[in-house]
Amino acid sequence: VTAGQLLKLFRIMMPGSALRMGGLLLLIALRTALYEVHFRMSGRMMSAMVTGRPWQIVAPTAMLLLEEIVLVGVEAGADNVQKDISCDWHRRLQNYVTQLWLTKKRFYTLPQIDGRIKDADQILSQEMSDLAQLFTNVWGSFVKPLVDITWFSFSLYQYAGRGGTLQLNLYNLLVWILLRLAMPNHSKFARREKEAESRYRFVHGRLRDHAESIAFFGGGDREKAIADSCFNDAHKAVLDQKASESRYKFLHSLIARDPEEYSRMLTLPMLLQAWLQLRLSQGSGQAQMGDMAHAATYADLVIERTTVAFSQLANVVQDISKLRAAAARVTGLVAVLEELDDSVGTADVEAPSDSILFQGVDLVTPTGVCLARSINFELPKGSSMMVTGPNSSGKTSLFRLLAGLWQPRGGRIRHPEGVMLVPQRAYSVSGTLLDQVTYPTQHRPPSAEVEARALKALESVNVAYLVEREGWGSQRKWEDVLSLGEQQRVGLSRLFFHRPAVGVLDECTSAVSVDVEERMLTALHAAGICCITMSQRLALEHLHEYELQIGAPNSEAWDFRRIEAAGWS
Numbered sequence: 001v002t003a004g005q006l007l008k009l010f011r012i013m014m015p016g017s018a019l020r021m022g023g024l025l026l027l028i029a030l031r032t033a034l035y036e037v038h039f040r041m042s043g044r045m046m047s048a049m050v051t052g053r054p055w056q057i058v059a060p061t062a063m064l065l066l067e068e069i070v071l072v073g074v075e076a077g078a079d080n081v082q083k084d085i086s087c088d089w090h091r092r093l094q095n096y097v098t099q100l101w102l103t104k105k106r107f108y109t110l111p112q113i114d115g116r117i118k119d120a121d122q123i124l125s126q127e128m129s130d131l132a133q134l135f136t137n138v139w140g141s142f143v144k145p146l147v148d149i150t151w152f153s154f155s156l157y158q159y160a161g162r163g164g165t166l167q168l169n170l171y172n173l174l175v176w177i178l179l180r181l182a183m184p185n186h187s188k189f190a191r192r193e194k195e196a197e198s199r200y201r202f203v204h205g206r207l208r209d210h211a212e213s214i215a216f217f218g219g220g221d222r223e224k225a226i227a228d229s230c231f232n233d234a235h236k237a238v239l240d241q242k243a244s245e246s247r248y249k250f251l252h253s254l255i256a257r258d259p260e261e262y263s264r265m266l267t268l269p270m271l272l273q274a275w276l277q278l279r280l281s282q283g284s285g286q287a288q289m290g291d292m293a294h295a296a297t298y299a300d301l302v303i304e305r306t307t308v309a310f311s312q313l314a315n316v317v318q319d320i321s322k323l324r325a326a327a328a329r330v331t332g333l334v335a336v337l338e339e340l341d342d343s344v345g346t347a348d349v350e351a352p353s354d355s356i357l358f359q360g361v362d363l364v365t366p367t368g369v370c371l372a373r374s375i376n377f378e379l380p381k382g383s384s385m386m387v388t389g390p391n392s393s394g395k396t397s398l399f400r401l402l403a404g405l406w407q408p409r410g411g412r413i414r415h416p417e418g419v420m421l422v423p424q425r426a427y428s429v430s431g432t433l434l435d436q437v438t439y440p441t442q443h444r445p446p447s448a449e450v451e452a453r454a455l456k457a458l459e460s461v462n463v464a465y466l467v468e469r470e471g472w473g474s475q476r477k478w479e480d481v482l483s484l485g486e487q488q489r490v491g492l493s494r495l496f497f498h499r500p501a502v503g504v505l506d507e508c509t510s511a512v513s514v515d516v517e518e519r520m521l522t523a524l525h526a527a528g529i530c531c532i533t534m535s536q537r538l539a540l541e542h543l544h545e546y547e548l549q550i551g552a553p554n555s556e557a558w559d560f561r562r563i564e565a566a567g568w569s
Contacts, residue, residue, distance in 0.1 A: 024078060028140075040298060149306060361376075393550045426488055547559075
């Protein structure tokens with residue numbers, strides 16, 4: 001990921017955060033000032049003990065106690081502000097990407113047509129939160145050591161002079177360069193780990209969706225082998241990352257001071273600190289013992305804090321590497337969503353008309369497979385049609401063109417305004433029973449008129465008893481509560497509630513009896529809804545006036561005819 005892409009993400013998240021970021025900066029500066037108070041009071045205490053004046057310890061001790069109390073509050077406040085900024089940045093980034101994802105049918109276009117990103121759901125649900133957290137962590141962990149280095153380098157200059165300050169900062173700069181060169185490739189490890197986790201989640205998601213079929217076939221052992229293989233890939237990716245980080249941590253512990261480690265092992269920063277202390281004591285000459293103890297203690301703490309700050313600054317580079325790794329997948333998703341042409345997934349459909357017209361339209365999948373050539377037919381207003389053909393012949397693909405999900409390869413498409421599909425596997429939205437009928441609209445609170453319309457819609461498909469059994473306001477996992485036949489009927493009830501001009505029935509009555517299906521189709525026709533029924537074979541032909549056969553045995557692979565026996569009873 002480039003710096004420009006990171007800057008773009010920052011601009012998306014940043015608006016409205018300037019005041020809180022300014023407050024965070026002030027808290028960090030106050031924290032450093034409190035450290036300065038701590039170091040000076042520690043020096044005064046050491047001076048009092050060396051000179052044998054214990055009564056002079058009381059005031060510094062009280063100051064240290066007060067300083068520690070205030071420091072705890074300041075650090076807690078800074079941590080809280082940083083978390084608040086992280087949550088706000090996550091919200092802004094989530095809103096921006098979700099807006100891209102859920103508009104112009106990109107949620108369909110990306111996985112079904114474009115196909116460049118397979119696991120957008122994981123990026124949306126998990127990785128953007130991690131990215132916002134890393135952004136704020138990097139900002140906070142960069143400012144904190146930078147303020148410490150600036151403040152205490154100036155303070156150290158007063159005690160160790162130009163030479164001592166220069167030696168300390170040159171050493172820390174060299175350490176920073178070495179750690180930067182030895183840093184693991186977090187982008188590669190993160191990408192590998194996320195992709196392996198995504199495959200593992202996909203395997204278990206597929207197992208959940210097809211549990212019954214797998215159980216019937218006795219495929220548990222085979223599925224276990226597949227899941228184990230994916231888990232081993234994910235596990236190896238984590239182990240490789242941890243091994244690389246362990247090698248880096250060993251080098252870091254050897255040449256830099258880690259504020260979170262309190263090992264007694266002799267390291268290069270400790271030797272450097274001792275060398276600077278020796279220079280300071282040699283330069284003190286015949287100074288008073290108390291002043292020398294004060295200066296030595298203060299300088300020791302300042303040197304230690306400066307070394308720790310440089311170590312933290314080196315860790316910032318590692319955090320930035322992790323940030324770039326996390327941002328790569330999010331910026332990739334944003335770039336793809338923004339690049340998707342507005343015309344992708346939106347057919348070149350003319351202005352709404354009374355009839356349905358296909359003129360010279362080739363039925364071609366997004367992968368380039370031609371299912372039928374030069375389809376020409378016109379379905380008059382109020383007429384119903386049955387689309388027949390074997391499985392995978394292109395019946396549902398025809399509706400994708402009609403609904404504007406696929407871009408036609410030439411020709412003209414014209415249809416009335418308002419087309420609604422009822423699929424074979426009914427979609428149960430999260431919500432109440434009323435929401436199942438009114439989907440995709442939602443009524444909060446529902447009016448008496450809406451409930452009456454919904455009840456009439458359920459009566460039209462003979463499942464009005466669901467209102468008494470479940471209640472309009474009950475919330476259930478409806479795909480588990482309702483039988484397959486009830487789910488299909490509720491799906492059909494949406495046509496009666498919304499009254500679209502065209503209703504496409506994609507084998508959505510497979511779980512109901514023929515006589516019930518006939519009554520529902522008759523009711524749809526009486527409601528003025530033009531029905532396009534998809535089936536593998538011609539059935540209930542007296543309820544349809546035209547037949548469009550996809551996969552017909554001719555050069556164009558389609559045939560359109562009027563059904564002579566058509567007639568509504």
